[in-house]
Amino acid sequence: MNKENLKKYWLAEEAMAHIHGWDFSHINGRFTEEANLTWDYTQLIRSHLKNSHNLLDIDTGGGEFLLSLNHPYCKTSATEGYPPNVDLCKETLLPLGINFRKMTHYNKMPFDDNSFDVIINRHGNYDVAELYRTLKPNGVFITQQVGNRNDRELVELLCPGTQNAFSQATLKIQSELFEKQNFKILQGGEVFRPIKFLDVGALVWFAKIIQWEFCDFSVDNCFDNLLKAQQILEKNGSVDGTIHRYFIIAQK
Secondary structure (H helix, E strand, C coil): CCCHHHHHHHHHHHHHCCCCCCHHHHHHHHEEEEECCCHHHHHHCCCCCCCCCCEEEECCCHHHHHCCCCHHHEEEEEEEECCCHHHHHHHHCHCCCCCEEEECCCCCCCCCCCCCCCCECCCCCHHHHHHHEEEEEEEEEEEEEEECCCCHHHHHHCCCCCCCCCCCCCCHHHHHHHHHEEECCEEEEEEEEEEEECCCCHHHHHHCCCCCCCCCCCCCCCHHHHHHHHHHHHCCCEEEEEEEEEEEEHHH
């Protein structure tokens, strides 16, 4: 495929870079991400969650994962701030009786003190002091997070020199923040795993979606670097990077 055709293809992928909830099915089969972490996030939650518990999911996305837990709806709350997902949650969660609330200020959550037995958060934001305020005594916060080295090889390939806005996102640093807030760390873990793109068009779509990592990315801005990615793909069969994940279970 010549440069002109590649650019047309990549621009088309860029134009389609929208998601509903947290759905990456558009690039299924065109990238692989090694998901065999050394922990099972669902099982971590189930080991601490009882049907009688009040549960909060912060940054629930479209509520897909939350619903998979099958926790009693009357005991379930959720927040989300991304406008398209807020609308989706209103359509899907509220009719079930789940206490869904829009939230954009993590340092002022719309809940009373000592409201929850368990708070969960997967790949979202949080404020440690607010977690402490809204958890009941002995309540637990369970989170799986994206670390500061996530996708960095890919970011440097497409958008070299981009500042890492998530330098504090490591197991060690975050654990220390929780301990300073008088949390007890019950468990934690951290891993690095490969991610491979088998098609540069899929990488374009991905980079446009993950704007907080690939700052100022566009096909026009990064065309020469996309051509470099295409050369790597043709030589090696894939464009490779690394995902960085960690988890923390902290008790009030």
